[in-house]
Amino acid sequence: MQNQSEILKTLADVKQVGTTVRIVDVLGDDAVALRLMEMGLTEDEEVELLGFAPLGDPIEFSVRGYRLSLRSSEAARVHIETI
Amino acid sequence: MANSVETSSSETNLTVAFIGNPNTGKSTLFNAISGGQARVGNFPGVTVEKKVGKCTFENRSVTLIDLPGTYSLSPRSADEMVSVDVLLGRQSDVATPQAVVCIVDSSNLERNLYLFSQVRDLNLPTVLVLNMWDLAQTRGVEIDPKALQERLGVPVITTSAHRKIGIDEVGKAVVAAIESEVKPPPKLFPAEFYEEIEKLSNWIVERGGEPVHFYLLERMLLDVRGASEESVGKQLTPDLKEYLGEARLRLASSGCRIPAVETKLRYNWIREQLDGVLTRTTSDQTASVSDKLDKILTHRFLGILFFAFLMFLVFQAIYSWSGPFMDMIENFQGFITGLVEGWMQPGMLRSLIVDGAIAGVGSVIIFLPQIIALFAFIAILEDCGYMARAAFLMDKLMTRVGLSGKSFLPLMSSFACAIPGVMATRVIENRRDRMVTMLVAPLMSCSARLPVYLLMIYTFIPASLFFGWLNLQGVVLFAMYSLGAVVAIPIAWILKKTFFKGETPPFVMELPPYKWPSPRIVFDRVYDRAKAFVLRAGSLIFSVTVLVWALSYFPSDHTELFEIETNIESITATSPAIELELETLAERHNQLSGQLIRASYLGQMGQAIEPVVKPLGWDWRIGIGALASFPAREVIIATMGTIFSLGGDVDEENPGLKSALMAAKWPDGSPLITIPVALSIMVFFALCAQCGATLMVIRRETNSWRWPIFTFTYMTILAYVAAFLTYQIGTLLAG
Numbered sequence: 114m115q116n117q118s119e120i121l122k123t124l125a126d127v128k129q130v131g132t133t134v135r136i137v138d139v140l141g142d143d144a145v146a147l148r149l150m151e152m153g154l155t156e157d158e159e160v161e162l163l164g165f166a167p168l169g170d171p172i173e174f175s176v177r178g179y180r181l182s183l184r185s186s187e188a189a190r191v192h193i194e195t196i
Numbered sequence: 197m198a199n200s201v202e203t204s205s206s207e208t209n210l211t212v213a214f215i216g217n218p219n220t221g222k223s224t225l226f227n228a229i230s231g232g233q234a235r236v237g238n239f240p241g242v243t244v245e246k247k248v249g250k251c252t253f254e255n256r257s258v259t260l261i262d263l264p265g266t267y268s269l270s271p272r273s274a275d276e277m278v279s280v281d282v283l284l285g286r287q288s289d290v291a292t293p294q295a296v297v298c299i300v301d302s303s304n305l306e307r308n309l310y311l312f313s314q315v316r317d318l319n320l321p322t323v324l325v326l327n328m329w330d331l332a333q334t335r336g337v338e339i340d341p342k343a344l345q346e347r348l349g350v351p352v353i354t355t356s357a358h359r360k361i362g363i364d365e366v367g368k369a370v371v372a373a374i375e376s377e378v379k380p381p382p383k384l385f386p387a388e389f390y391e392e393i394e395k396l397s398n399w400i401v402e403r404g405g406e407p408v409h410f411y412l413l414e415r416m417l418l419d420v421r422g423a424s425e426e427s428v429g430k431q432l433t434p435d436l437k438e439y440l441g442e443a444r445l446r447l448a449s450s451g452c453r454i455p456a457v458e459t460k461l462r463y464n465w466i467r468e469q470l471d472g473v474l475t476r477t478t479s480d481q482t483a484s485v486s487d488k489l490d491k492i493l494t495h496r497f498l499g500i501l502f503f504a505f506l507m508f509l510v511f512q513a514i515y516s517w518s519g520p521f522m523d524m525i526e527n528f529q530g531f532i533t534g535l536v537e538g539w540m541q542p543g544m545l546r547s548l549i550v551d552g553a554i555a556g557v558g559s560v561i562i563f564l565p566q567i568i569a570l571f572a573f574i575a576i577l578e579d580c581g582y583m584a585r586a587a588f589l590m591d592k593l594m595t596r597v598g599l600s601g602k603s604f605l606p607l608m609s610s611f612a613c614a615i616p617g618v619m620a621t622r623v624i625e626n627r628r629d630r631m632v633t634m635l636v637a638p639l640m641s642c643s644a645r646l647p648v649y650l651l652m653i654y655t656f657i658p659a660s661l662f663f664g665w666l667n668l669q670g671v672v673l674f675a676m677y678s679l680g681a682v683v684a685i686p687i688a689w690i691l692k693k694t695f696f697k698g699e700t701p702p703f704v705m706e707l708p709p710y711k712w713p714s715p716r717i718v719f720d721r722v723y724d725r726a727k728a729f730v731l732r733a734g735s736l737i738f739s740v741t742v743l744v745w746a747l748s749y750f751p752s753d754h755t756e757l758f759e760i761e762t763n764i765e766s767i768t769a770t771s772p773a774i775e776l777e778l779e780t781l782a783e784r785h786n787q788l789s790g791q792l793i794r795a796s797y798l799g800q801m802g803q804a805i806e807p808v809v810k811p812l813g814w815d816w817r818i819g820i821g822a823l824a825s826f827p828a829r830e831v832i833i834a835t836m837g838t839i840f841s842l843g844g845d846v847d848e849e850n851p852g853l854k855s856a857l858m859a860a861k862w863p864d865g866s867p868l869i870t871i872p873v874a875l876s877i878m879v880f881f882a883l884c885a886q887c888g889a890t891l892m893v894i895r896r897e898t899n900s901w902r903w904p905i906f907t908f909t910y911m912t913i914l915a916y917v918a919a920f921l922t923y924q925i926g927t928l929l930a931g
Contacts, residue, residue, distance in 0.1 A: 142420040142455050144272060145702040150459035151268045152704055153307050158463075167496035168592035171601070171703060177306045177463075178476070180707040182588050182601075187702055 122195070124160065124174070124188035133161045134193040145187055153177040154191055210258045211291040212370055213283055215315060216299035217308050218265035219708055221327045224717055225299055225357035226262045229366060232720070234262070238896065240289060244278045245619070248290075253367030261290060267307075269314040270415065270458075271423040280424070283318055284409050295321040295370050302332035302339060302354070303709070305474060309466045310459075312348075316381045318411050321373040322350045325366060329354040331711060336477040343473045349379035358714035384461045388450040392417055392443050399439060400428075416440055417447070418458050486709040493585055503589055506577075508674060521565035529558035542761035544754065552745030561730065568726050570643055571612055575721040579713035583608070584705060591703055597685050598692030600624070600703045603633040607684070610640035611677065612725065614890040617642075618897055628696035634897060635907055636688050638890050639680040641882055644829050648881045649676050651833060655854045656874040672878075679882045683914065744824050747798040754792065760785045812880065812916070813873040813923035815862060822880065829886035872926030876919045884915035 127134055136158045139149050153176050154160070163173040163180065171184045183191075216222040226234070230249025237246045247262035263279045271277040278287065285292025298315050300308035305326070315322060326332070326341060345352035351369040355362035383390065393413045400408055408416075408428055415424035417440065429436035444454050493499050533554055540546040577583050583605055591601030602624050610617030617637045624630040641649075653669045660668045764781050767774055793799050801823070802816030809819035817840065825832040833853065840856040860868040869877075885891065891904040898904075 139456065145704075147270065147272075147455055148267070148702055148704045150456060151270070151310060152706075153310070153459075153463060155460045155463050156456070164491075164494060165496075166494065166588050166592060167500050170592050170595075171588060171705075173494070173588070173707060179304045179307055180709070182584075182591075182703070182705045182707050184591070184595075184703045187704060 122193055124162075124183070124191040124193055125172075125185045127162045127188075127193070130162055130164055133159055133196060135159050135196055137192040137194050139191050141190065146190060149183075149187065149190060152181055154181075159196070160191075160193070210253065210256055210295070210370075210374070211261065211293045212253075212258055213261045213263055213293040213296045214299060215263045215269075215279065215283070215296060215311065216265060216325075216327075217267055217301065217311055219706065220265070220299050220301040220308065221357045221717075222265060222299040223262065224720070225325065225327055225355060225363070225366070226260060227720065228357050228360055228363050230260050234260075239278050239287065242275050242278055244275050246290075251367070254371045256371065258367075258370075259291065261293065266311065268311055270419050270455075271427075272419065272421070273423055274426075277423040277427055280411070280415070281427070283315075283320065284411065286427075293320065295323065295374050297323045297325055297366065297370060299325045299327050302326040302329050303335045303337050304706075305332075305337070305339065306463075306466055306470060307706075309469070310462055313384070313462045313465060316348075316350070317414060319378060319381055321370075321376075321378050323366065323369045323373050324348060324350055324352045326352065326354045327357050329362070330356040330359065335709065338475045338477060340473050344469070347469045347473065349382075358716050360716075382465065384465050385457070386450070386452060388447060389417070389452055389457075392447055396439070396443060400436075403435070405429075417443060418454055420444070420455060489710050490585070490707075493582070494588060499585075499589055503586060517565075517569055525558070525561060525564070529554065529561075532558075537765075542758040542765070544749070547749065547754070548742070548745060552742050564726060564730065568722055570646070571722045571725045572718060574609065574612055575718040576713045578721075579711075579717050581708045581710045584707050587705060588707060597688040599629055599633060599688060600626075602703065602705065603629060606633050607637055607640055607681070610637040610642060613642045613644070614638040614640065614887065615893050618890060618893045621897070626702075628692070628698050631898070631903070632688050632691045632696050634894060635691060635903065636684040638885055638887065638894075638907060638911060639684045639687065639883065641677045641680045642887075644887065645676075645881050647833050648829070649673055649878055651853065651857070652869075652874040652878050655857050656869060656871055672875075676878050676882055679879065683883060683918075687910070687914075744798065747801070748793050748796045750797060752792040752795045757785065757788050757792065760788065811923070812919045813870075813876050813927070815868055817860070818868075818873075818877060822877075822884075822886075825881075825886045827886075827888045829881060829884070832881065832886075870930070872923050872930055875926055876923035879922045880915045880919035882915075883911060883918050885911035 122134075124134070124136075136154055136156055138156060139146050139154055158176065161175040163175050165172055166182075169185075171182045172188055174181050174183060174188075214222055214226050226247070226249060230251050234247050234249040237248075238244065239246045244264055249260040249262070251258050251260060261282060263282060266276070266279060269280060269283075271280050281287040282290050283293060283296060296315055296318065298312045300312060312322075312324060324344075326339065326344075332339065339354075341352045341354055351373050353362060353365045353369050355366065357363065393410065396413050396417065397408060400406075405428075412424050412428055415422055416428065416436075419425075425436055425440060447454060447457075493502060533550055536546065536549055536554065540549070577586070586608070587601035587604045589601075590604045594601055594603055603621075606617045606620040606624070608617075609620050614637050617640065618634050621630045621633045621637070624633060650673075653672050657669050657672050662668065662671075760781055764778065764785070767778060794803075798820055799816070802820040805819050805823065806816040809816070809822070814822070817836070821832050821836045836853060836857070840853060840860060857869055858867075862868055885908045891908055894904045894907055895901060
């Protein structure tokens with residue numbers, strides 16, 4: 114398990130604008146995790162990085178045909194795999 | 197009360213609930229259907245707005261309930277529980293709805309249908325309204341509503357609420373949905389889940405509990421630390437908590453990991469329903485335009501520059517555009533005053549009407565043009581989608597003071613009025629963030645401060661130009677507007693470090709595509725807020741004005757003053773001798789009215805507090821103006837108008853308050869209001885909590901007297917200290 118979680122990348126690790134990645138999991142059962150999932154960030158869904166706010170945070174993503182803004186701390190809750 | 201009249205139609209009276217995601221045009225649709233005549237209040241015991249309207253669907257009278265905009269129906273707090281309670285008829289102050297109308301944004305259907313899929317599980321007659329239909333079409337989103345209706349098993353209609361297109365169909369569809377049989381909701385979860393629901397239901401009944409609605413059982417299992425178990429199991433806890441924990445473990449071992457299972461299954465279902473029903477054409481012109489715009493507007497340098505420019509432009513613009521309208525209102529006021537003075541002999545009643553009523557209300561109404569301009573800007577920025585970008589741009593900055601970009605919108609709205617601003621803090625899920633935002637929101641320069649700024653700036657700040665276009669008056673106005681916001685930064689920071697310590701809350705926000713603002717939506721919002729301002733001006737300000745007039749009129753004897761006035765008005769012919777006589781009379785008049793107001797109750801109070809306000813550069817008249825403005829700061833203009841016109845400082849050629857203020861003097865003959873004094877007055881009004889209504893809203897929102905009292909205290913101290921420093925430093929610099 115330890116090894117696996119080190120290999121896993123999160124949405125916050127994506128730096129190249131225009132990159133599309135696939136969601137593996139959203140961790141936790143708290144308000145943040147639930148809201149992320151309700152907004153459509155669910156397993157196997159593809160997400161594209163659209164850009165960063167002027168100060169580098171929050172980050173703009175495209176998911177399920179709309180634009181979503183997340184802070185990097187929240188993006189780090191979303192585990193992804195590259196396509 | 198209305199019910200007793202409609203006894204015959206009570207059987208046909210329907211209750212219908214509206215629900216939808218934020219920014220779907222739900223309120224626009226609600227207003228279009230109910231004719232904008234909604235009653236707005238609060239649900240008891242919580243901080244949720246209750247908006248109820250009336251209308252007729254197919255000759256049946258209908259009560260419409262507008263539920264707060266939400267992304268899901270998974271209540272995590274008592275506030276969020278209200279929507280579920282209303283829909284299930286558990287809210288005692290609202291009749292059980294016979295139908296629910298779920299409003300979705302057609303151009304963002306997939307995400308919006310998440311809420312719909314939960315609403316479907318309520319097993320109520322449901323109508324799905326694909327709103328913003330015109331927008332979806334221009335964005336290249338093609339939906340087949342008939343096919344969607346077939347798949348979902350509920351009536352599906354399309355509307356463009358801001359153009360009033362498709363509005364009548366809503367009523368027809370609701371009645372049709374009620375009259376036809378409700379198809380059972382689709383079973384999205386595996387069999388194990390429904391078995392657990394059955395078990396939970398039995399478990400509760402075995403323990404003497406009332407049978408619980410299917411949807412609540414579902415929520416109890418799916419929402420870890422949710423509000424449903426709290427609401428249902430008041431007598432059963434802590435047993436219930438333990439039972440649910442075990443049930444969730446059983447579900448997890450059979451592959452239903454909570455809470456992820458719900459979102460995954462619902463979104464999978466949505467995708468199945470939309471497959472072949474929704475297509476996106478590739479030639480989406482507006483999307484690419486929106487993308488290009490976004491590249492600039494959220495650019496790390498250009499975006500910030502544009503934002504600052506926009507804010508500055510707003511204030512420069514309302515300043516110059518409103519001038520002609522203000523003149524029109526001022527002329528009209530002069531015309532009415534002239535009429536009254538023509539009809540009536542000088543006396544107490546005329547003094548009340550002219551100096552109390554007309555002067556008071558008039559000098560508030562005169563600022564309506566600026567207020568309309570400001571609200572129009574805010575409404576346009578909101579409707580075109582820029583406001584969400586502003587939150588996106590500002591978030592990092594706001595996190596420095598411990599807030600989020602979501603606090604930006606309530607704070608920005610507070611520039612118009614802190615009351616909707618404080619109420620807008622409801623979008624902030626985190627309680628600590630919400631509290632801090634609410635407590636600093638009254639520091640933002642609301643529209644009621646604008647009259648004070650405008651009066652002082654127009655009267656005392658020279659209109660000199662820098663670089664040929666930058667007006668000094670505009671610069672001072674901008675500085676006053678910025679002051680509250682700048683001061684709010686350390687205040688928010690302190691509050692976050694003391695009363696509201698804790699972790700940083702989530703910032704998950706939708707960035708809608710840009711669109712042209714809808715004139716109807718902008719007009720409705722501007723009209724709403726201007727109306728609210730005028731109504732407040734008409735009732736609260738009127739009563740304070742009359743009170744202040746009475747305090748300044750009594751207990752002195754005005755007989756001699758009225759005699760002089762009658763004399764002055766009876767003289768019509770013009771000759772050098774008569775003009776000389778007029779001058780003598782006028783001088784005596786001014787002198788006398790000065791004595792009278794000094795002897796009045798207000799004058800006595802004012803002189804008593806003069807030592808307190810003198811360090812701010814104020815005399816007792818300004819002090820009284822500020823004191824009388826604590827219930828509502830708009831009153832300052834009316835109060836000063838009353839005090840200064842009764843005080844005999846009125847310039848006969850220009851009976852405006854401006855000239856009265858310019859002519860005002862200290863007893864030693866030096867001018868009363870110099871630039872440092874004007875600045876000190878503005879700074880005081882910028883920072884002081886002179887709004888009873890805002891404090892009442894804070895009380896209602898926090899459900900405690902503690903926070904309005906706290907807000908009042910800190911702001912008043914802050915205002916006094918800042919005004920003191922402004923005057924003292926200003927005098928030093930000027931001296």
